[in-house]
Each structure stands twice: as C-alpha cells, then as structure tokens.
Amino acid sequence: MEKEFTVGQKVRVVAMPPYVKTAEPMPVLRPANVIAIGDEGIVLDRRPGNYWGIRFAKGAFLLDSQYIEAAENGDGNG
Numbered sequence: 001m002e003k004e005f006t007v008g009q010k011v012r013v014v015a016m017p018p019y020v021k022t023a024e025p026m027p028v029l030r031p032a033n034v035i036a037i038g039d040e041g042i043v044l045d046r047r048p049g050n051y052w053g054i055r056f057a058k059g060a061f062l063l064d065s066q067y068i069e070a071a072e073n074g075d076g077n078g
Contacts, residue, residue, distance in 0.1 A: 003065040005052060009043045012071040013063070023053035023060035034058050040071045 005011060013035055020034060021027045023044060035041075035056055044053035044060060051062045 003069070005043045005046075005065070005068075005070065007043055007045060010040055010071040011043055011052070011054060011068040013037050013039045013041075013067060014069045015067045017063065017067050020061040020063065023047075023055075023062050027062065030061070035061065 016032050016037060019029050019032050021029055039056055041054040041056040044055050046052055047062055050065050052065060053060055054063055
C-alpha cells in the first residue's frame with residue numbers, strides 16, 4: 001500500500017535507506033548518514049516511482065514512501 005502525503009506536510013524518517021539522493025536538478029547520491037531515524041522534514045513535491053522530495057535541516061533529499069511517515073505534533077497543536 002502506497003502512503004500519500006501532501007506538499008508542505010511534516011514527515012519523519014522511520015527507516016534508513018542504503019543511501020539518499022539529493023532533490024536537485026542533477027541528483028547526487030549521498031551516504032544515508034546525512035539523515036537519521038526520527039529526523040523531520042517538509043514534503044516539497046512528489047516524484048515518479050513513489051519518491052518524495054523532502055526538505056531536511058541538512059538539505060533536500062528524495063526518499064521512497066517506505067522510509068517516511070506523517071509526523072504528528074506531540075502537543076496536539078498545528
């Protein structure tokens with residue numbers, strides 16, 4: 001089952017891919033350790049192949065939906 005997200009939605013990394021690809025016009029592979037499980041980012045866009053462009057503190061990366069989930073605010077606000 002494919003997960004669906006909306007642009008601007010906050011998501012959290014729940015599993016680590018073997019590597020990550022930058023969300024640039026000329027994508028570059030990076031070691032997966034540029035992000036960590038629990039890191040949160042904002043969905044920028046949807047890409048072909050069930051990939052999502054996500055802006056993290058260390059940059060924008062493409063992640064398959066299996067590695068992310070919707071992030072919930074712990075205080076219930078927003």
